[in-house]
Amino acid sequence: MxxxxxxxxxxxxxxxxxxxxxxxxxxxxxxxxxxxxxxxxxxxxxxxxxxxxxxxxDFKDFEFEDLKPKNFVRKHVLEKDEYGLKELAEIRNGFDLKQEMAEVTDAVHSRESAPATGSSNGSGLSLSKESPAASGRPDLVKKPAATEPDERPPFDADAT
CATH class of the missing domain: 1.10.287 (Helix Hairpins)
Incomplete structure (x- = not known):
């Protein structure tokens, strides 16, 4: 009401x-x-x-509602559009974050189920499950082997 x-x-x-x-x-x-x-x-x-x-x-058509920041921006910036903000809004509205995240998730899940062979995009990234030694990169996904309870983990002087 x-x-x-x-x-x-x-x-x-x-x-x-x-x-x-x-x-x-x-x-x-x-x-x-x-x-x-x-x-x-x-x-x-x-x-x-x-x-x-x-x-x-000069202020004969002045409205007090224009003092609200939202109305001020709408009237003075978006109506004139000197800076191309409407095109920016169209770009923002055209970008669907949920769809992009779904595509990334599908790509990650497809990597696990069907490994790709080689790097086709030339960026050096590969979705294949080839051994890290063959690619010359360390395996960051693989967990290190568990140590025995009495055995101390290896000490790396450069890391500390």
């Missing part, structure tokens, strides 16, 4: 108003509240007109 007040909440407010003010005083209270709201609106409208007149003729 208005101010995020639902119908049940509105009924509860009306019942409370009837209980607090009574049915005979309630119309007078409603008139007083409406009068206060009218006075506040008149005051804010006159303040807006005073500000517009003080700013001068």
């Amino acid at each position: 208005f101010f995020d007040i639902g119908p049940l909440e509105l009924v509860a407010i009306v019942v409370l108003a009837v209980l607090i003010f009574g049915p005979d005083k309630l119309p007078k209270v409603i008139q007083d509240v409406m009068g206060v709201i009218r006075k506040i609106r008149e005051f804010s409208d006159s303040a807006k007109e005073d500000i517009r007149s003080e700013l001068g003729p």
Whole structure:
């Protein structure tokens, strides 16, 4: 409805108003509240007109809603589009992260189920399960062999 007040909440407010003010005083209270709201609106409208007149003729079409950052950017940046931001938004909307992640996941799972042979893209990356010694690279996926409980792990002076 208005101010995020639902119908049940509105009924509860009306019942409370009837209980607090009574049915005979309630119309007078409603008139007083409406009068206060009218006075506040008149005051804010006159303040807006005073500000517009003080700013001068350059700001005759000035709207106070434009002071909100979201509206300011929409009006001054996106409508003029001097920087090509609409094309950037189209590119961003054309990029589907979920689809890209699904393709990467499929590529990883297909590597495990059907190994590729060799590097076809020339980047040096290979999805094959050839031995690390044959490719000249260390095997980072393979876990090292477990050591016996009494045996100490090998010490590498360069690593410490």
